[in-house]
Amino acid sequence: MNFLLKLLENYEISLNESSYNKLNNFIELIINYPVNLTAIKEFELAAKYLVLDSIYPFLKYTNLKNDTNFLDIGTGGGIPGIPLSIIFPFINFTLLDSIEKKIKAVNFFSNELKLKNINTVNERVEIFSKQNISTYDYATAKAVSRSDILLEYAAPLLKIGGFLFLYKGPTYISDEKKYLEKAIKKIYFEIIEEFHYNVFEKERYFIILKKIGETPSSFPRKIGMALKKPLGGI
Structure with a gap:
């Protein structure tokens, strides 16, 4: 049995053949891509920590609606945006990153996998926010920054009633x-x-966080301010 299939079954994840094949192919693409996008180069580790780690909490803890708009902030090599776009084909995904070579890689992966529900943007989140106020129903970020900083990045972009999903490690609490x-x-x-x-x-x-009111007009702040003077303090 293929390692990825067994892995997903162990976590009680059942996918259709198309989604499974695309996830399998994505792993091969990202670990063999000529530009270094991840320190993980072994198929089994990538299956665990790039794919399973991205999709498991969404399948277990959320109930996303179709025909909605989803933003992946700081997508890097397409994590978690590409795995999520594969398992949620009727949601529109925007994968955002400020580094051009990473967006080029994501475009390559998307084309190779024939993903029709992905749009990519090479831009700073602070600039992108000004042009896309209250556009998204959902947003996420993985391995990007501290929780309060990610919240500030996402806030102007989400609609009232929209949700931000954060992946965090053992020191979150x-x-x-x-x-x-x-x-x-x-x-x-x-x-x-x-x-x-x-x-x-x-x-x-x-x-899981929910936006319950209008973001103050002072946001987004200037580039770098969320890191320099984070809302949660230093």
């Missing part, structure tokens, strides 16, 4: 949550759920 709790009061979000789970030996948190 002890190191990051306090910053996030300060930030949500300033830009009108609430924490809906915090799920704790494991992907093999890796401890994970999956946080």
